[in-house]
Every structure is written in C-alpha cells, then in structure tokens.
Amino acid sequence: MIEPVCTYLTKPKILNVLFSQGVGGLLVAMLTEQVVFSDPYKVSQYNRWTSPYLDRDAEAVRQDNALKLEVAELKSKFCERAQALIHGDLHTGSVMVTHESTQVIDPEFAFYGPMGFDIGAFLGNLILAFFAQDGHADQVNDRKTYKEWILRTIEETWNLFHKKFIALWDEHKDGSGEAYLPAIYNNPGSASCTKEIYGRFVP
Incomplete structure (x- = not known):
C-alpha cells in the first residue's frame, strides 16, 4: 500500500504545479x-x-x-x-487495497492547494487510528501489535514520500530546489507545532 500511495501523493504535485488555478x-x-x-x-x-x-x-x-x-x-x-492539484480529502477510507492493486478514490474535493495538504491529511488519519485503538482493545487483543504497525506505516509513508518528492523535484525542475524544500521540510514553526501536539503521545 505504501509504495502506490506515495507515488500518487508525489507525482501529481510535481506534474501539476505548473498549471494555473483556471478551473x-x-x-x-x-x-x-x-x-x-x-x-x-x-x-x-x-x-x-x-x-x-x-x-x-x-x-x-x-x-x-x-x-x-x-x-x-x-x-x-x-x-x-495554490501550489498543485491535490486530492483534498485523502484518508485511509479513500484508499482501496487488494493483493493486486491500490486505488485512490473519491476525488470530488480536489482543488489547487498546498502540496503538503494530502500527505498531512493521510498521516493525520493514521495518527487518529493509532489513538483510537485503545477504545477497541479487550482482554483477548490489546491492539498493541496493530498500533505498532500503524506507527511503522506512518514512518515508512513519510520517508518514502520525502524520497519520491525530492527525486521528482530534481527530475522536473532546474536545480535541486534546495532553496524551497527547507521551507517545507525544515520549517521550525511546523516542527514545533508537531512536536507539541504529538511528541508527548508517540514514543
């Protein structure tokens, strides 16, 4: 699931960033x-x-x-x-997975917006799923294994998204984009907010 979702998340951002919001x-x-x-x-x-x-x-x-x-x-x-054409409502319920393929559905909220919105919404949905597991735990299944899987999925999804995004950036834009990417990945405000909200919950 992670590989096709990250491919979906990155390619539209790079290939559509050159289009104007004319729709x-x-x-x-x-x-x-x-x-x-x-x-x-x-x-x-x-x-x-x-x-x-x-x-x-x-x-x-x-x-x-x-x-x-x-x-x-x-x-x-x-x-x-309005940086790129984004899905606008990407969560785990919008990703259909089988053994053979992974499909992203429900594009009715698509619009031109910030490139980081889709990946943020998707990871946020996984974080909500992580914290919801305690409410589903019982004496037979404490959901610990599933919670660990969710955390691994969050980490692997972000790392692969980051890798694919930068690779596509280098392929389709002149230069490495280093003057722009730190504003996305190394923003102190975003990092501080994320640490404050999630740091005390996730080990």
Whole structure:
C-alpha cells in the first residue's frame, strides 16, 4: 500500500504545479477550510463528539488560544498557496487495497492547494487510528501489535514520500530546489507545532 500511495501523493504535485488555478473548486476549498480549519475550534452546528465523555476535551480545544493561532497560520497557507492539484480529502477510507492493486478514490474535493495538504491529511488519519485503538482493545487483543504497525506505516509513508518528492523535484525542475524544500521540510514553526501536539503521545 505504501509504495502506490506515495507515488500518487508525489507525482501529481510535481506534474501539476505548473498549471494555473483556471478551473473551479473555490466552493470545495471553502468547505474543506470550514471543516478542517474553522469549525473544530469553535461552537458549530456541524461538530460531533462522544458527549458527555469528551465534553471537557472539546471545550479545551475551543479555549486553547495557542493551538488556534497555529491553526490560523495553517489556514492562511491553505487558502493562499495554490501550489498543485491535490486530492483534498485523502484518508485511509479513500484508499482501496487488494493483493493486486491500490486505488485512490473519491476525488470530488480536489482543488489547487498546498502540496503538503494530502500527505498531512493521510498521516493525520493514521495518527487518529493509532489513538483510537485503545477504545477497541479487550482482554483477548490489546491492539498493541496493530498500533505498532500503524506507527511503522506512518514512518515508512513519510520517508518514502520525502524520497519520491525530492527525486521528482530534481527530475522536473532546474536545480535541486534546495532553496524551497527547507521551507517545507525544515520549517521550525511546523516542527514545533508537531512536536507539541504529538511528541508527548508517540514514543
């Protein structure tokens, strides 16, 4: 699964980055912006959580100004950086896997946006799956093996995506792109936010 998904994630980014945003997709982008970057951090009729068990957690998210500031910066990048044609709703439910092939489906949210959105959404979905396993554990299966597999999948997916992206960048653009890539991979703000959110959970 990892190999074809990473191929899908990288090639469209490089091959479509030269196209302009001359097609529709504004409404789709606005919907994604609302669902991902706005509604979860305020009271909204569309929000859902396991109430009353997660009421305190939902309130904590709404009151976390530092988190909302980080999200606002990501929202700004999402709205302003039409870098490539992206899937827009890539999660594990959008990847159909058999022994013979892997297919990515549900492209109705595709639009021109930041190159890192798809890989971020996909890895974020895997991280959610990791933390959800404790709720499925029982005396027969503590889900530890599955959680370890998810963590390996996250690491292998990112490493292969990084490798393929840079290889395609070198192939299709003049120069190595070194002046641009650090802004994607070595951004201190992104690294700090990621470490703060996930560092205390993932060993």
